[in-house]
Amino acid sequence: MLPTTSSPNDKWVNLLKWISFALAAVYLANCVSPLRFHIDTNRYFAIKDCFEVGCAPDSVAAQDYLPYGYTFLLLGLSKAGILHSFTIILINAIYLMAALYFTARIFAGMFNKYLLFVLVLLNWTTIKFMVHPLSEMQYLFFSMAALYFFHRYANEKKIMPLLLAFACGALAFFTRTVGVTLIAALVAGVMWEYRQQIIQLLKRHKVILIALAVLVVLVVTFSKFLGLDHYTGVLTKQFDEGAKVTRVFKWHLTEFTEIGLNTSIARLNTVFSSTTSSIIFIGIGILYLAGYIYLLFIRRNNIPFVVKAYLLFYTLLMFNWPFYDPRFWVPVVPLFIALVCQVKLTTVTWRRLSYVLIIPYVISGLAAIGYMTYTSFDKKLMAKKQANGVFRNEYETYFFGKPLSDTATKTDAYLLDVLKRHN
Structure with a gap:
């Protein structure tokens, strides 16, 4: 005979299910948001227009190094006549849910x-970059799909999931160059699955080592075509111009804290001085990084090898990337959270500590979603706040016919045209 009442665990699962559905509904409500400009959004649209209507060979758009994966999505939507903010955000939402x-x-x-x-x-970071016309959600989709199909291959040992994994990996790479870490993880995953056979094979056939060396040479030779030259050049230029290793490390520790605490350091700067805020976030970032390493590599777990390899390669690359932006971590936020979720809290002390961490996280997240949704419906506020008001003149001219600020001096004609065509 079936029980007539639900267990506390069932009630908890149902509660989480309905909360996730409610949050998904709020995300979809943000599809009505006006087109949100970002410096890279503007670059993507300029590159798209360069492909679609042409541009001078020496123009900024023609020489832009951004991978074409996301540009081709915008181009396809434009050709279909549906390149509008609503469509872009809806596709981002689908990418996110699938990921x-x-x-x-x-x-x-x-x-x-x-x-x-x-x-x-x-x-x-999830809600913020879901509503922006940026490559984050597309890369997240392809990278998680690649890891999923490889995980299936590791369990089933069928060729089709492996082919799909590398196909998705290639699409992720053409969306964002950081996808090279995903490709490396997939290769490492194959080698791990067949490590014993590979060791024996290399002992018997030294020519394979020669072939691998040739492959490395080919990658270096065609690095410009693959888009790798720019990124190595950026690294060299940034460090040559004074970006110290310690400073870069502090930046990424701060980003770690921003993801873990679920708030930007800019919020803390309204309470403390920037120096004090930085010290607090770097200190917490060290603890987060130590916990991350412990959970991923030291504590016994059932995390698939390919996921561990991907997180390792991705983290190593990011901690050497001489720019600061929590946006860089958006593609691995689900994996970070999954890493924490798989920990079993067996003692009352650890459970209480988890509440101390999760309650501020939830409150901050609800505030972020509420604020983003409010600006999606309030054009006047969005014009003032989007990208810290950098594009206020363009938005207000589009929404209200003229800038509303007394300090307005100029309006970017190209961005105004983008709004007219694609909002």
């Missing part, structure tokens, strides 16, 4: 999938 599905499948049986959904959807 969460793939993540849940990879970690199936390790924890409640709805907990993962809620925590990812509450992260301020």
Whole structure:
């Protein structure tokens, strides 16, 4: 005979399920948001227009190094006559939901999938970059799909999931060059699956080592075509111009804290001095990084090898990238959260500590979603706040016929035209 009442655990699962559905609905409501400009958004549209209507060979757009994966999406939508803010955000939402599905499948049986959904959807970077015409959600989709299909291959040993994994990996790479870390992880995953056979094979056939060396030479030779030259050049230029290793390390520790605490350091700067805020975030970042390393590599877990390899390569690359922006970590936020979710809290002390961490996270996440949604519906406020008001003149001219600021001096004609065509 079936029980007539639900267990506390069932009630908790149902609660999380309905919260995740509610958050997803709020995300979809943000599809009405006006087109949100960002410096890279403007570059993507300029490159798209360069392909579509042409541009001078020496123009900025023609020489821009951004990978074409996301540009081709914009170009396809434009050709179909549906390149509008609503469509872009809807596609981003679909990318995000699909990526969460793939993540849940990879970690199936390790924890409640709805907990993962809620925590990812509450992260301020997720909501922020879901509503922007940027490549984050597309890369997140392809990278999580690649890891999911490889995970299936590792379990099933069928060729089709492996081919799909590398196909998605290639699409991720053409969306964002950081996808090179994903390709490296997939290759490492194959080598791990067949490590014993590979060792024996290399002992018998030294020519394979020669072939691998030739492959490395080819990658270096065609690095310009692959878009790698620019990034190595940027690294060299930034460090030559004074970006110290310690400073870069502090930047990324701060980003770690911003993801973990679920708030920007700019919020803390309104309470403390920038120096004090920086010290606090760097200190917490050290603790987060130590915990991350412990959970991923030291503590016994069932995390697939390919996921560990990907997180290792991605983190190493990011900690050497001489720029500061929490946006860089958006593609691995679901994996970070999954890493935490698979920890079993067996003592009362650890459970209480988890509440201390999760309650501010949730409050901050709800505030971020509420604020983003409010600006999606309030054009006047959005014009003032989007990108710290950098594009206020363009937005107000488009919305109200003229800039509303007394200090307005000029309006970018190209960005105003983009709004007229694609908002």
